[in-house]
Amino acid sequence: MIKKHYEFSFWLRVTHWVRAVAIVILTASGFYIAYPFIAPAHNGGEPVNFLNALFRSWHVIFGFLLIAVTIGKFYLFFFDKQSDIERASFKDFINPVVWIKQIKYYLLVGKHPHGKGVYNPLQFMAYLGVYGAIILISLTGLILYIHVYHEGMGGMLYDILRPVEVMMGGLAWVRELHHIAMWIFIIFLPIHIYLAIFNSVYGKSGAMDSIFSGYRWIKKKDK
Numbered sequence: 001m002i003k004k005h006y007e008f009s010f011w012l013r014v015t016h017w018v019r020a021v022a023i024v025i026l027t028a029s030g031f032y033i034a035y036p037f038i039a040p041a042h043n044g045g046e047p048v049n050f051l052n053a054l055f056r057s058w059h060v061i062f063g064f065l066l067i068a069v070t071i072g073k074f075y076l077f078f079f080d081k082q083s084d085i086e087r088a089s090f091k092d093f094i095n096p097v098v099w100i101k102q103i104k105y106y107l108l109v110g111k112h113p114h115g116k117g118v119y120n121p122l123q124f125m126a127y128l129g130v131y132g133a134i135i136l137i138s139l140t141g142l143i144l145y146i147h148v149y150h151e152g153m154g155g156m157l158y159d160i161l162r163p164v165e166v167m168m169g170g171l172a173w174v175r176e177l178h179h180i181a182m183w184i185f186i187i188f189l190p191i192h193i194y195l196a197i198f199n200s201v202y203g204k205s206g207a208m209d210s211i212f213s214g215y216r217w218i219k220k221k222d223k
Contacts, residue, residue: 004217007118007210009082015073016211022066023185029059030182060145067138070131089117093124112199123195130188137181139164140174147171 008016032038032055039051076083092098092115102120104110113120119127143165146154168174200208210216 004215006214007085007216008214009076009080010214011072011076011080012083012086013211013214015069015076018069019066019073022062022069023189025062026059026066027182027185029055029062030179033059034179056148060149063138063141063145066134067142070134070138085118087117089115089119089124091116092119093121095121106198126188126192129184133181133184133188137178137185140168140178140181143168143171143174144178 033052036052077086092113098113098115099121101110101113102122105112106122117124139161142157143161146158146161148154150158165171165174168177196208196211
């Protein structure tokens with residue numbers, strides 16, 4: 001018998017999709033800012049579309065959106081009652097038996113282990129890396145921001161972030177770390193999508209559907 005199980009709360013799904021959209025837009029706009037590949041329209045020799053400024057403005061907007069939604073996600077992970085299932089994944093992460101079973105499952109030589117949480121050990125490790133990359137790209141992004149926008153938020157953060165910039169080796173290294181963090185997302189996203197589809201299709205539990213509807217299906221005998 002198969003049972004319907006509520007896995008992801010509404011706000012967990014919202015933060016997931018807002019974060020995904022923000023990362024895609026930040027990657028596209030970041031590539032343009034680093035290497036402008038489209039020339040703006042000219043009228044009488046003067047640019048009128050200011051395309052670089054437009055891409056930069058969207059980059060800033062979605063950068064702050066990513067920071068805000070990540071702070072919200074951290075709050076949900078540590079304090080939201082409906083996020084108990086995410087916190088329970090840590091028990092599987094530190095369990096070597098679950099690690100072995102999970103690897104055998106991905107090698108198609110074993111069954112999917114029934115873990116205590118929503119993420120298997122490999123997923124949990126990947127998410128730890130991704131959130132580390134988000135913290136890095138947000139911090140380096142803010143340092144780059146204060147060197148362009150000197151009033152308001154930029155002015156307020158300037159004295160706070162300057163020592164961090166020095167510890168990172170200067171502005172050139174900050175920019176390099178910002179680009180490296182971006183490549184972590186570029187590598188992670190296709191792997192994440194592939195494994196999500198793999199688990200959903202091969203596992204036949206609607207694992208991928210749950211990030212849309214919040215629900216997946218569990219066989220009673222697995223409990």
